[in-house]
Structures are given as structure tokens and as C-alpha cells.
Amino acid sequence: MTNTRNKRLLRIIAGGCVVSLMYYSTLFTSIFSNKITEEEELQKIRQLALSVDHGDGTCKWMPPAYEIPEFLNFYKTIIAGYPSGDKRLAYMQLEGLTGWSAKDEWDFEFLGMSNHPFIKVNYPHHEGNWVWEDVGDQVIMVLRDMRQSMMEYHDILWDIGYAKTREEAYSKIDDLYRTVPPHIEQFLKWRDERVMDEIHWYGWFIDYWMEAGLLRDIFTHKITTTEHWDLLMNSEDLNKKGVKYDTIVGNTTVTPVYDPNCLNNVSGGCQPVQVISAARLYDLEAGPAEGRKIALALKGKEGIDQYLIDESVWECIWRELVVNKKGYKTFQDREGLDQRDYNFGPEMLEEMVVELTRLIEKYSSNVPPDNWYELQTAKDLVDMLTENRASIELELVEVNSHRRLLTEEDFLGPIEREKRRAKSLALILKEKGKEAYLSERKLDDEDFSDFFAKVERDLLKERVNKHKQESLEREAKRQNQKKMWSKTSA
DSSP states (O other): OHHHHHHHHHHHHHHHHHHHHHHHHHHHHHHHHHHHHHHHHHHHHHHHHSOEEOSSSOEEOOOOBSSOOTTOOOOOEEEEEOTTSOOHHHHHHHHHHHSBOEEEHHHHHHHOOOOOSEEEEOTTSTTOOOOSTTOBOEEEEEEOOHHHHHHHHHHHHHTOTTOSSHHHHHHHHHHHOSSOOOOHHHHHHHHHHHHHHHHHHHHHHHHHHHTTTBOBOTTTOOBOOHHHHHHHHHOSOOSTTTTOHHHHTTTOOOOOOBOHHHHHHBTTOSSOSEEEEHHHHHOTTTHHHHHHHHHHTTTTOTTTGGGSOOGGGHHHHHHHHHTSOOSSOOGGGOTTTGGGOOOBOHHHHHHHHHHHHHHHHHHTOOOTTTOGGGSHHHHHHHHHHHHHHHHHHHHHHHHHTTSSOOOTTSBOOHHHHHHHHHHHHHHHHHHHOHHHHHHHHHHHHSOOHHHHHHHHHHHHHHHHHHHHHHHHHHHHHHHHHHHHHHHHHO
């Protein structure tokens, strides 16, 4: 009897051991199997997307991986630039150096969160939106010279498709109106005023990132309140009348406040670790050094450094993209580039010089508590802005000496345009008489501010719809690459 009970007990114990062994064996196998699956997935992606280092200082650029495994833990980089700041070549460098693709902020808006290590943004400009939550770790700021940014943004704003001639450009602008447009003179006047404001938006954008998200007014650059900042960021009235600092803040003593996004959602803070010149990145002499600055921003960063291609071929990656034209097209590749070049009137050039001088003096200062010029990023910024200012001052001399002639379609500025308008009206009075003069003069007395405010809101909606369409196209491209990987592994 005792022996029977002992045998039964032994069988129970043995059975339990078998069950336990089977359970843990299954568990370990499952874990190990999942690990292998992840490694195989990663290897498959890397084989197709990693740029090739030939080991002798030469390389071959490969398109980056658009499908990013969620199990990877990247140190992530935000690439910030003013709209038209040509961030594209900068993030193409990051992609070529690592084999991982960048993602536009609008993709996060329309496609949801993902694990992309590089995030291209226009924020805090109204052409951008902070929709990538708290996944950023560091910032690279890309800077294009102010004059080119104003001209390029004008083209982007109006979606004129980088027209080859001015006639083509203005015919496309006319197509944007949903009601009968005002006199073309009214449009040009409004456009010039808008660009005058954009000059200050450009400096405000730089201040935002350099000062790690300190809240400032767009037009006066004064430190502002959270309430005023929210109006600036969310108001449908994008001109300064609806969000005027003196009206909203006035003489109130303002305590410095930082954007919560910068305080809470970027582990390394919003101040850029590198400031990159878009123009120098394209330059055959200065380009390699500028590309190296981008690579150095990744070196030693956990989760991304291990994918950084060997330092011996950093310059080769730059050459593949800039000299050999691999990858996406950039603004340098657009047709009719010189035919789109507008001139700027003295008033607008002088305003650019004033804004650039403000920035240069600010970031070359070594006065406590900021001590800006101790930072290499501030030195790089000042160097770029100083070079930019010199080219604008030269253009100003050419315009004032009439070596560079202005046309009505150029960015004349409110004062110069008003002078020309007065001459035009005087000529109408002389040649066509008082009745024709009074009829034409009535256009100047009409208030088109509501009309243009509506046009601008409509344009912004169209821009958002365009961003959405581009996001969907990028997603289709990603899905196609995913299918290609599946076929390769089959």
C-alpha cells in the first residue's frame, strides 16, 4: 500500500516536472524565437537600405528604410527649419549616414506615431504643428539665407509650382481666388506687407530654437505671455493686427515662460546641437564640412550611433547626394530656378538688414547671463547671418544705384509701391482725364483686408490638404517598400 502511494506520488511529481519543463521550454523558445524574428527583420531591412562602405573611402548611397521596426530604441533628432529652409538635403544626409528614413511632422498628423529617428519640422511657424509628442531627443536647426527664404516661401505659399516665367506664376495665382479678385495692385501691396512681416517671423523662428522655446512675440520680439503665445499660434488672423502685442500684453510685466513642448517633450532640450547652413551644404568646397557637422550630431548617441556609417565615408555620402544627385530632388534641381528670381525694393532690403543685425548682435554677445558667443552653435549662426547680411547690403547698393532695376511684380515694399502708384495715377489723370483717374483712385480707398484674410485662410487649408496628400503618397511608398522586403524574404 505504501509502495503504491509512493509510486503515485512519484508519478505526480514527475508529471509536474514535465509540465513545468514544457511550460518553461515553450516560454524560452517563444522568447528566443521572437528575438530571432526581430534580428531577422532588422537584418533584412539593413541589407536593402544601408549605404555601402567599400572600405577604401568610397561608398554607394542606398535609399533609406521607410519601414522602421518598433522594437528599436533610437536617440531621435528633430530637423527644424523655416518653411523653404531646405531641410531636405540635411535629413537626406542623416538618412544616407544611417540607412533610416526621416518623417515629416505632417506625417505624424495624418498617419499617426511611428519610430522614425529623424523628424522634419517647421514648428513653431504656422506651417508646422507639434504632433510628434515626446519622442524627440535633440535638435538640428537648418538655416537658409533670409532673402531666399522670403522668395521661396512666397512660391510655396501660393503654390505656383516654381513657375518658369512671371506670367505663368501670376496666372496660377489668379486660379487661387474663389471670388472675383481685387485689382492686381491691391494683391501686390498686400503680398509686400505680408513679406515684411515674414522678415520678422524669420528672426522669431531662430530665437525660438536658440532660446530653447522661450515665448516671444513674432513682430516685436518681446518676451510674451502664454495667453498671447496661444493667440499667435492658433489665431486664424495671421497678420499682426489681430494679435498685436500692445493690445494683448501692453505694459504688463512679463515673466519669461518656455514652451511646454520644449520643457517636457525633448529629452536633450530644444536648443540646437548643430546649426547647419543649407547654402554651404550644397557648396562644393564648404559642403563636406557642413555634412560632417550633421554626422557628428549622431556620433555617440545611444541607439543611433551603432547605425552611423564609418567616419571614413562621411564625405562620400555627402558627395553621393550633392555631386552625384542621388536621392530626392531638392530646390537646386528645380527647373527655371533663375527665372523665378524676384528683386526686392530698398525698404524690404533695409528691413532684412535691420533684422539680421539684431540677430547678429544678440548671438555674438558674451554678456552674462546668456554668454551666447561661448557656444559653437552661436558662432556658426553669427557667421552665416553676417555673410547673408553682406550679400543683402550689396544688393541694396545695386538697387539704390539703379544697377538692379525693379519691376511692378518685384517685392517693392509698401513705401516704394505707394510712390509708384502715385506716379501711375498722375499719368492716368494726365492722359485719360479726371473721370478715369477717380475711377482708378477708388480702388485705393477700398478696404480689402477681410478679403485677403479669407484668401489666406483658404490658402492655409489648401496647404494642409496638400500636406495630407503628400503624407499619403509617402505612406504608399513605404508600403511598396514593405512589399519588396516581403518578396525578398520569401
